[in-house]
Amino acid sequence: MDNLRTLVVDASQTRLEVADAIAWVSDPRFGGIATFIGCVRGANLGRVVTGISYDIFRPLALHIFADIGAQARREVGDPLKLYIAHACGRLAVGDIAVLVAAGTPHRDEAFRACRLAIEAVKHASPIWKQEHYIDGDSAWSEGCSLCDAQSAEAGVAVAAGSHQHPHGHRH
Amino acid sequence: MKIHLALYGTLREVDPRGWLELEVAEAATVADLRAALVAYLESHTSNARASVVERSAFASRDSVLRETSPLPAGVELAVLPPVSGG
Numbered sequence: 506m507d508n509l510r511t512l513v514v515d516a517s518q519t520r521l522e523v524a525d526a527i528a529w530v531s532d533p534r535f536g537g538i539a540t541f542i543g544c545v546r547g548a549n550l551g552r553v554v555t556g557i558s559y560d561i562f563r564p565l566a567l568h569i570f571a572d573i574g575a576q577a578r579r580e581v582g583d584p585l586k587l588y589i590a591h592a593c594g595r596l597a598v599g600d601i602a603v604l605v606a607a608g609t610p611h612r613d614e615a616f617r618a619c620r621l622a623i624e625a626v627k628h629a630s631p632i633w634k635q636e637h638y639i640d641g642d643s644a645w646s647e648g649c650s651l652c653d654a655q656s657a658e659a660g661v662a663v664a665a666g667s668h669q670h671p672h673g674h675r676h
Numbered sequence: 677m678k679i680h681l682a683l684y685g686t687l688r689e690v691d692p693r694g695w696l697e698l699e700v701a702e703a704a705t706v707a708d709l710r711a712a713l714v715a716y717l718e719s720h721t722s723n724a725r726a727s728v729v730e731r732s733a734f735a736s737r738d739s740v741l742r743e744t745s746p747l748p749a750g751v752e753l754a755v756l757p758p759v760s761g762g
Contacts, residue, residue: 543762559761560684560685560688561684561761562682562684562735562754562756564737564738565735565736565737565738565739565740565754568737568738568739591761591762602762603761603762623762626761626762627759627760627761627762628759629759630759630761631684631735631754631756631759632759632760632761632762633684633685633686633757633759633760633761634760634761635685645685645686645757645760646760647758647760648685648757648758648759648760649758649759649760650731650732650733650758651732651733651735651740651756651758651759652731652732652733652743
């Protein structure tokens with residue numbers, strides 16, 4: 506899709522740049538650009554976090570990002586430009602882990618497309634994070650089962666609507 | 677037939693290579709592969725890891741597979757624990 510840019514970058518070689526995302530979705534037709542920037546937080550569930558390692562099944566993630574783009578287009582209509590990027594590998598506190606930008610003629614579609622995309626990236630994409638703590642311990646985060654979605658498209662639909670977390674986490 | 681199964685997230689720690697090779701019947705489905713993986717983990721690692729598999733999906737490089745789907749031949753598959761991106 507010409508109006509969709511999807512990336513999985515190796516954190517040891519490339520940093521996600523907000524300016525790149527905004528430049529990519531900018532267009533003379535668009536008066537609204539919404540962005541979501543997800544950064545590594547220095548604390549989680551009462552523990553001091555020093556970094557996060559992300560593991561990604563890249564080929565499937567890129568397919569699902571494309572599905573997310575198609576779903577966003579169905580939801581808000583054309584014209585829409587959407588940028589979805591996620592970092593893979595070890596990140597430090599404050600580093601950008603995920604970056605979504607949506608450009609549309611008006612703000613409502615931009616906010617909606619951006620929100621739909623980030624929720625689907627978090628809940629329906631094959632991405633895992635391992636938190637590293639100040640005491641040297643590490644732990645994989647609890648997450649959302651893709652069994653509940655059974656398909657990328659269903660997962661996007663779940664992510665865009667109400668979504669319960671029986672395992673009691675917040676993200 | 678032999679299935680090459682890539683490991684991700686917490687299941688990556690099951691094998692330092694990041695993948696396993698499991699033997700399943702020729703007409704096996706995703707459910708059969710899940711059972712084979714649970715049996716492998718119960719005999720080689722902890723029950724906690726086996727329980728993660730109950731909440732894991734199975735996928736090819738381009739789609740998440742349904743539980744009743746026959747396993748595609750000659751295709752690398754992956755087991756996907758609950759996801760936590762972003």
